[in-house]
Amino acid sequence: MKHFVTGLIAAAVLATGAQAQQKIVVGHALSPTSHYGVGAQAFIDTLTELSGGTFTGEQAPAGQLGGERDMIEGLQIGSLDLVITSTGPLGNFVPEIFALDLPFLFRDYDHARAVLDGEIGQELLAKIGENNLVGLAWSENGFRHITNSQRPVTTPADLDGLKLRTMENKVHMTAFSGMGAAPTPMAFPELFTALQQGVVDGQENPVTVITASKFWEVQKYVSLTGHVYSPAAVLASPILIDGLTEEQKGWFMEAAKASAAATRAEVNRLEEAGVALLRENGMEVITDIDKAPFAALAEASYSVYTDQYGTEMVDRIKAVE
Numbered sequence: 001m002k003h004f005v006t007g008l009i010a011a012a013v014l015a016t017g018a019q020a021q022q023k024i025v026v027g028h029a030l031s032p033t034s035h036y037g038v039g040a041q042a043f044i045d046t047l048t049e050l051s052g053g054t055f056t057g058e059q060a061p062a063g064q065l066g067g068e069r070d071m072i073e074g075l076q077i078g079s080l081d082l083v084i085t086s087t088g089p090l091g092n093f094v095p096e097i098f099a100l101d102l103p104f105l106f107r108d109y110d111h112a113r114a115v116l117d118g119e120i121g122q123e124l125l126a127k128i129g130e131n132n133l134v135g136l137a138w139s140e141n142g143f144r145h146i147t148n149s150q151r152p153v154t155t156p157a158d159l160d161g162l163k164l165r166t167m168e169n170k171v172h173m174t175a176f177s178g179m180g181a182a183p184t185p186m187a188f189p190e191l192f193t194a195l196q197q198g199v200v201d202g203q204e205n206p207v208t209v210i211t212a213s214k215f216w217e218v219q220k221y222v223s224l225t226g227h228v229y230s231p232a233a234v235l236a237s238p239i240l241i242d243g244l245t246e247e248q249k250g251w252f253m254e255a256a257k258a259s260a261a262a263t264r265a266e267v268n269r270l271e272e273a274g275v276a277l278l279r280e281n282g283m284e285v286i287t288d289i290d291k292a293p294f295a296a297l298a299e300a301s302y303s304v305y306t307d308q309y310g311t312e313m314v315d316r317i318k319a320v321e
Helices: 002-020 035-050 068-077 095-101 109-117 119-129 170-178 188-197 207-212 238-242 246-280 291-309 312-319
Strands: 022-027 055-060 082-086 134-148 163-166 182-185 202-206 221-223 229-236 284-286
Touching: 022 035, 035 055, 035 082, 035 134, 035 207, 035 229, 035 246, 068 082, 068 229, 068 238, 082 134, 095 119, 095 170, 095 229, 095 291, 095 312, 109 119, 109 134, 109 229, 119 134, 119 312, 134 207, 134 246, 163 170, 163 188, 170 182, 170 291, 188 202, 202 207, 207 246, 229 238, 229 246, 246 284, 291 312
Parallel strands: 022 055, 022 082, 163 182, 163 202, 221 284
Antiparallel strands: 082 229, 134 202, 134 221, 134 229
């Protein structure tokens, strides 16, 4: 009987230990070696260290858990723990986020990061929190550029009739319609095959994503239009976060900050090295582009946001030094 009781106690201790250690799965749409992968690993490493191993983690990269919209919905119902996502589909859940997707709004990386790390960024994270999601930190993709398989794009006229994959984002779709392209929204995991099969002619993404996805295998031309700054967000399930102690919530916040910092550092590196990598892999890179005609035609997309929310947010973003 004594051995039986001892065995029960040992089993209880083991069960308690198993419950005490929790594995967090970090989902994202890109490869584990991408800037998202770097950020996801920084989150996992920081959380594991801060928690003394109470929390561990693993990545679910390359859309294993679905497209970004699918993953965001998974957070809302608690089937996913944590996601690093572009803001493209996030605006469908938190419409105020659409302000960040307006073309030619941010002057450069310093401007964009100052906005997101400041008062405006914190307000938008709070808005995310009102929509059955938890916004932990702003991360990054970078400035978006156009690739295609048909011809160099140097002026808006070169976009005429091109079928361009866009995110499921009405601001982006309106902007590209205004510039003469035929926007075709689709989830990112479907994109490579769609380019390969000629379902679409091109797409638009930052250099970081173009390199991580090896789009040079299915695209010939890249035009450095820098038409939209693309942030990313580190999001968590409210079901997960609500079950944490205040100390544990602090660990998650610090891990998210470490993730964002690591991702931005990788974006900086890839912005310098990526263009050379694209050329090495046979892409024709068009750098001498007058952005003013693109910006003039894309301006109509601002009304998608301002007609509903006014110009205050746009004006505040432009005013940040």
